[in-house]
Amino acid sequence: MIGNLGVLPSMRRKGIGRILMETSLAELHANGWDVAFNVRVDHDPAFALYHRMGCREVGIVREYRVS
Numbered sequence: 001m002i003g004n005l006g007v008l009p010s011m012r013r014k015g016i017g018r019i020l021m022e023t024s025l026a027e028l029h030a031n032g033w034d035v036a037f038n039v040r041v042d043h044d045p046a047f048a049l050y051h052r053m054g055c056r057e058v059g060i061v062r063e064y065r066v067s
Contacts, residue, residue, distance in 0.1 A: 005046075017049055025053070 007016050028035050038061060039046045 012045075018053070021049065021053060 005017060005020060007020075025035060036058075037046075037050060037055070039050065041060070
């Protein structure tokens with residue numbers, strides 16, 4: 001799993017996230033790995049990026065926190 005991908009706010013919307021993801025996915029797939037992402041349900045930019053890259057939703061994982 002790729003747990004987190006972050007791009008500095010000042011560097012967003014420049015294709016950096018896409019390049020990071022495409023490079024990572026190419027390397028992982030070349031080695032026979034499947035890939036899964038955890039994405040907050042309200043993180044629209046991440047969903048848009050993953051959908052543009054051909055990813056598909058396969059389920060929802062609930063997160064619980066103790067306060």
